[in-house]
Amino acid sequence: DAGITQSPRHKVTETGTPVTLRCHQTENHRYMYWYRQDPGHGLRLIHYSYGVKDTDKGEVSDGYSVSRSKTEDFLLTLESATSSQTSVYFCAIRDFTEAFFGQGTRLTVV
């Protein structure tokens, strides 16, 4: 198994509260990604990182921020959670011919 773990695996939070999801890798990959998965949409890119402190926006970045202070950790923050951010969140790492995903975090905003 690729060394990539997400925490927490499940979270229920209230509208307006901040939430941080963590992705941890042991593979020393340069690139890391956060996706969200919603019915009928497949997986959509939220943010990505191409190195420590190097991050950029993806397709659906509004309402999200990220940070990468160490190669192994990529954090996704919802500054003020909204119901539209209820989703399953996946972190991924990639080399040229493979891309591996964490187990996913099911986030419910009530």
Add this chain to the structure above:
Amino acid sequence: AQKITQTQPGMFVQEKEAVTLDCTYDTSDPSYGLFWYKQPSSGEMIFLIYQGSYDQQNATEGRYSLNFQKARKSANLVISASQLGDSAMYFCAMREPNSNSGYALNFGKGTSLLVTP
């Protein structure tokens, strides 16, 4: 973002039969990579197979093979000898050919496969 199209929302196949899941893609860049993933009901994303745009041969991994037709921009997944455990959602994805999105994978909406006894 480059576009991936999976036209089959749902498919049925009988156990031990082969099944083909369709995927077409749209890019004008000559260098790209195509991936297939399986997502069972438990939710994890399982990497199945990769095909590079310059690869001369179709990729194979066990019972999975990729029918890569470059001129048609299609990358269909073929599962031979289907098993009940193959019932899952299947996603086709393409690695973005440029750095504007960090060479991220761009996904289709998926095909739900049900294998029946």
